[in-house]
Amino acid sequence: MAIYDQSYTPWTGAYTSRAARIRAMIAMELALPFRNTWVLIVVLSSFAIVGSWLLVLFLITSSQVPPMFALGNQIYREGFFNNPIFSMILMVLSATVGASLISRDVRHRALLMYFSRSITRADYLLGKFLALVLFLLFVTLVPGFLLFIGQFGMGQEHLSTGERLGDLGSIVLHSLVLTVPMSAVVLAFSSITKRTYLAAILWVIFYFLSSSLSPTLVFALKTDWPKMLSWQNLTAHLGDLCYIQRGPPNHVLDCGAWPPLLILGGVTVLSLALVWRRLRSTETEE
Amino acid sequence: MGVIEAKGLSKQYPRVRALDNLTVDVPGGAVGLLGPNGAGKSTLIKILLGFTAPSAGGVRVLGLDPAATPLEIRQRVGYMPEVESQIPTISAVDYVYLAARLTGLPHTDAMQRTHCVLNYVGLHDERYRKIGTYSTGMKQKVKFAQAIVHHPKLLLLDEPTTGLDPRAREEMLLLIRDIAHGKGIDVVLSTHILHDVEVVCEHVLIMHRGALVASDALSAMTAAVDASYDVRIKGDRSAFLSSLKAEGLEGSVGDEADDVRIAHPDGTAPILRAAVTSGVQIRRLTRPQKTLEDRFSKIIQG
Numbered sequence: 001m002a003i004y005d006q007s008y009t010p011w012t013g014a015y016t017s018r019a020a021r022i023r024a025m026i027a028m029e030l031a032l033p034f035r036n037t038w039v040l041i042v043v044l045s046s047f048a049i050v051g052s053w054l055l056v057l058f059l060i061t062s063s064q065v066p067p068m069f070a071l072g073n074q075i076y077r078e079g080f081f082n083n084p085i086f087s088m089i090l091m092v093l094s095a096t097v098g099a100s101l102i103s104r105d106v107r108h109r110a111l112l113m114y115f116s117r118s119i120t121r122a123d124y125l126l127g128k129f130l131a132l133v134l135f136l137l138f139v140t141l142v143p144g145f146l147l148f149i150g151q152f153g154m155g156q157e158h159l160s161t162g163e164r165l166g167d168l169g170s171i172v173l174h175s176l177v178l179t180v181p182m183s184a185v186v187l188a189f190s191s192i193t194k195r196t197y198l199a200a201i202l203w204v205i206f207y208f209l210s211s212s213l214s215p216t217l218v219f220a221l222k223t224d225w226p227k228m229l230s231w232q233n234l235t236a237h238l239g240d241l242c243y244i245q246r247g248p249p250n251h252v253l254d255c256g257a258w259p260p261l262l263i264l265g266g267v268t269v270l271s272l273a274l275v276w277r278r279l280r281s282t283e284t285e286e
Numbered sequence: 287m288g289v290i291e292a293k294g295l296s297k298q299y300p301r302v303r304a305l306d307n308l309t310v311d312v313p314g315g316a317v318g319l320l321g322p323n324g325a326g327k328s329t330l331i332k333i334l335l336g337f338t339a340p341s342a343g344g345v346r347v348l349g350l351d352p353a354a355t356p357l358e359i360r361q362r363v364g365y366m367p368e369v370e371s372q373i374p375t376i377s378a379v380d381y382v383y384l385a386a387r388l389t390g391l392p393h394t395d396a397m398q399r400t401h402c403v404l405n406y407v408g409l410h411d412e413r414y415r416k417i418g419t420y421s422t423g424m425k426q427k428v429k430f431a432q433a434i435v436h437h438p439k440l441l442l443l444d445e446p447t448t449g450l451d452p453r454a455r456e457e458m459l460l461l462i463r464d465i466a467h468g469k470g471i472d473v474v475l476s477t478h479i480l481h482d483v484e485v486v487c488e489h490v491l492i493m494h495r496g497a498l499v500a501s502d503a504l505s506a507m508t509a510a511v512d513a514s515y516d517v518r519i520k521g522d523r524s525a526f527l528s529s530l531k532a533e534g535l536e537g538s539v540g541d542e543a544d545d546v547r548i549a550h551p552d553g554t555a556p557i558l559r560a561a562v563t564s565g566v567q568i569r570r571l572t573r574p575q576k577t578l579e580d581r582f583s584k585i586i587q588g
Contacts, residue, residue, distance in 0.1 A: 011395060013391065
């Protein structure tokens with residue numbers, strides 16, 4: 001055995017908790033996208049939107065009559081989270097990062113490695129899901145907080161501390177509305193195929209189909225309920241309801257919080273159930 | 287107590303019975319699990335790791351029940367699957383580190399162990415490259431490294447030399463032998479390559495059609511066929527045979543023209559005396575050995 005390093009020593013430490021093992025998986029999955037130049041460019045573009053708004057806020061600080069968009073919390077809602085460009089960025093990021101999360105492991109049979117370690121199927125699913133949610137939250141929350149700081153420093157409204165904190169909480173809630181269902185659906189697509197590009201394409205088709213089908217049906221059926229078929233409408237409406245409205249409400253749907261909450265919640269649960277089922281069958285096949 | 291104890295273990299898939307009332311007590315050390323394709327070796331490993339539950343019977347690995355405590359077992363058992371199971375877009379360091387963390391090693395220990403085992407298997411600067419760029423031999427080493435990163439008590443190796451060239455194969459066998467005999471880790475080597483078992487193991491289990499058909503020490507399996515000798519001579523063979531007869535021995539013609547097989551001699555002295563008497567030169571004097579292959583073929587065909 002002369003050719004090998006003989007410094008091998010046995011390990012005799014204490015094992016970490018299951019939570020720590022899941023955190024380790026999340027940390028690895030979170031680190032990987034940031035090594036990809038293209039992903040970084042797309043991430044930076046979401047910061048560019050906020051940067052633009054901060055510049056606008058700076059430029060209007062001396063304005064006697066602040067424009068409408070700088071009042072209330074419209075700048076968060078309409079200016080950033082429900083901004084069509086940002087929605088597109090989020091959709092692209094979830095496709096590029098999320099589509100590979102499970103399909104890659106199935107394609108390369110890495111599930112064998114995962115499940116031969118001290119984690120359960122539920123741990124694996126939770127780790128992957130949280131990794132994607134946290135990655136998308138980075139893209140929504142961090143720019144959202146920057147915008148909050150900008151609004152706090154340069155905004156011309158005199159708001160109470162309670163209102164400020166309310167806005168902060170609303171930003172967190174709106175981010176969760178955008179990222180949680182999206183992560184679940186993307187993971188579901190990632191679990192049904194070994195091909196990452198196919199999972200990404202399926203998600204993009206789903207996203208655009210829901211957006212295009214909705215107005216078509218509204219026009220054809222002369223009724224409003226098909227608006228709820230649009231992913232963007234659902235998240236935008238529920239996101240708007242996260243804020244304590246100051247200024248004109250701009251609701252997308254003519255309903256309260258429950259219908260979109262139930263639809264998005266149902267889609268999330270069903271998607272995770274599908275992933276669970278796929279993992280179980282794949283695990284048995286392996 | 288053995289490292290693995292199975293009693294009446296059966297596994298029924300919809301169309302095939304993979305394990306059929308398997309009862310086995312696997313001792314410590316290096317154990318070869320032999321069997322043709324479809325013998326049930328991989329199913330047994332799946333059950334041992336808690337991937338799938340048996341249809342009947344019970345099994346204990348290191349005293350633990352895989353169905354009840356799979357996570358505890360996986361902390362004590364290392365597994366090197368036959369198929370490639372690496373993520374090609376990450377480096378060997380990331381991959382082995384992830385395996386260590388998922389087993390429950392803290393961050394610092396995991397990183398330290400990762401480099402320790404990668405040094406051990408002989409992956410140096412290349413450990414920072416993406417696994418997708420590795421040769422088959424290097425990928426096998428990464429698989430081996432992830433299996434031992436947490437210093438398991440028991441290492442399950444499923445066809446570890448598949449696809450390797452002769453040099454890489456010898457390196458892998460050296461590693462397995464060292465880990466089994468020098469590092470205090472019990473090894474179960476599942477393979478259909480008999481040579482690998484002969485090089486590494488001291489105990490052999492042979493499975494066939496889901497059942498255990500032989501379990502013995504390698505030395506016993508390859509022991510001398512009987513108390514006979516094979517002699518290669520140079521000289522008059524018939525004179526030698528006559529001299530053997532005079533010594534009270536029964537000689538028969540061997541495989542080659544100059545070979546003589548002598549049954550039941552009382553040591554080598556009468557053979558040497560017969561050679562002197564008949565004036566032949568003895569070129570070789572050996573006890574015929576059974577190979578593992580002989581034994582394996584006999585069991586599988588019988």
